[in-house]
Structures are given as C-alpha cells and as structure tokens.
Amino acid sequence: MASVLGMLEEREAAARVRVEGLREEAARLAEVLEAAEIELDRRVIAREELVEALAVSAAETAAVTGAERETVVPSPVPGSVVPPWRDGLPVAVLAPDYQRILGVLEERRSAGKGPVMAKEIAAELGLGTMPGKVEGVRSKARRLAERGWLLLEASGMFSAGRRPVAVPDAGSSV
Incomplete structure (x- = not known):
C-alpha cells in the first residue's frame, strides 16, 4: 500500500x-483583461x-447656413485668408489691409470716379508710390479680385464691385 499511497501523493x-x-496564469490574464477593459473604455469615451x-458642429453649421442665419463674423487678423465673396458676407471678415483697399475703391465709386491703378x-x-508698396497693394487687390x-x-x-466666384482652393493664398 505504501507504493499506492506514494503514487497518490505524487499525483x-x-x-x-x-x-x-x-x-498564476489566471492572475496574469486578469491583469491583461483589466488593461484591455481600460483601453476599451477610453476608446468608447473618445468616440x-x-x-x-460633430453633432454640435453640425448644429452650428446648420444654424449659420439656415434660411434665418445670423451673420457670424470671425475677427480678421493681418495675414488672414481672403474668403471668396458670396452674397451676405460682410467686409468685416477681411483683414484690415484688405478692408482699406475696398474702402478706397468704394469711395471712388461713390464719388463717380472710375477704375484706378494699384499705384x-x-x-x-498713404503708403507712397515706392515699387515695393505698390506691388504689395497690387497683390492684395488681385487677391480680392480673384475672390470676387x-x-x-x-x-x-x-x-x-462684387461678383460670385468658384474658387476650389481659396485657402491657399493669404
């Protein structure tokens, strides 16, 4: 019987x-499972x-583009992008330099004067007629013309004057 008892003890x-x-394997898997559950929770929260x-953004966009839209005018900054002109878009969306150029041309039109050169x-x-200053104004005026x-x-x-334009890559120039 000693040998049977020994066999049972070995087993x-x-x-x-x-x-x-x-x-030990179950404890390790429990740790892995916990880490996976934490990752899953993070991804669910992120989604x-x-x-x-996106829902808030879509609601804001719908509110702005709706029939009863209020004019949302972002604060322009020097060097900001010139958006394509569209009906109802105020001049206030343009950077100050662009607004000043439009102001000069609007004053000329009001006074009954015709087209004018960049110079x-x-x-x-009040920038003078130095070539560098004139070219800067010409560049800005051309950009305004390209955008309508x-x-x-x-x-x-x-x-x-204003005209609607289709500009596929309006954001490339400043």
Whole structure:
C-alpha cells in the first residue's frame, strides 16, 4: 500500500503544481483583461466625445447656413485668408489691409470716379508710390479680385464691385 499511497501523493503534488500554475496564469490574464477593459473604455469615451463634438458642429453649421442665419463674423487678423465673396458676407471678415483697399475703391465709386491703378490706391492709403508698396497693394487687390470682392479691368485697373466666384482652393493664398 505504501507504493499506492506514494503514487497518490505524487499525483496530488502534480495537481497542486498545475493548480498553482493555472492560478498564476489566471492572475496574469486578469491583469491583461483589466488593461484591455481600460483601453476599451477610453476608446468608447473618445468616440462619444467625437460624435458629440460633430453633432454640435453640425448644429452650428446648420444654424449659420439656415434660411434665418445670423451673420457670424470671425475677427480678421493681418495675414488672414481672403474668403471668396458670396452674397451676405460682410467686409468685416477681411483683414484690415484688405478692408482699406475696398474702402478706397468704394469711395471712388461713390464719388463717380472710375477704375484706378494699384499705384493710386497705394497713394490714397498713404503708403507712397515706392515699387515695393505698390506691388504689395497690387497683390492684395488681385487677391480680392480673384475672390470676387472687387473687379479687375483688362487694363490692370481695379474698381469696386462684387461678383460670385468658384474658387476650389481659396485657402491657399493669404
């Protein structure tokens, strides 16, 4: 019987080792499971936050583009992008330099004067007629014309006026 008892003790010890190994494996898997659950929770929260933010953004966009839209005018900053002109878009969306150029042309139109060269615009703005200043004004005036805020005559002269334009890449120039 001693040999049968010895065999049972050996089997018991092997079972004990196996149980201990499985307990260690279960503890390790519990840690892995906990880490995976934390990651899942983070991703669910991120998705919910994104969906909420997109819903708010869509609601704001719908409110602005609706039939009863209020004019939302972002504060322009020097060097900001010139958006394409569209009906109802106020001049206030433009950076101050662009607003001043439009102001000069609007005053000329009100006074019954015709188109003007960039050199004259620069002079009326008090920038002088130095080539660098004139080219800066010409560049800005061309950008305004490309975006529909004013008119560029075939002669290279500029005049006040608006026209809708389709500009596929309006954000590329400042």
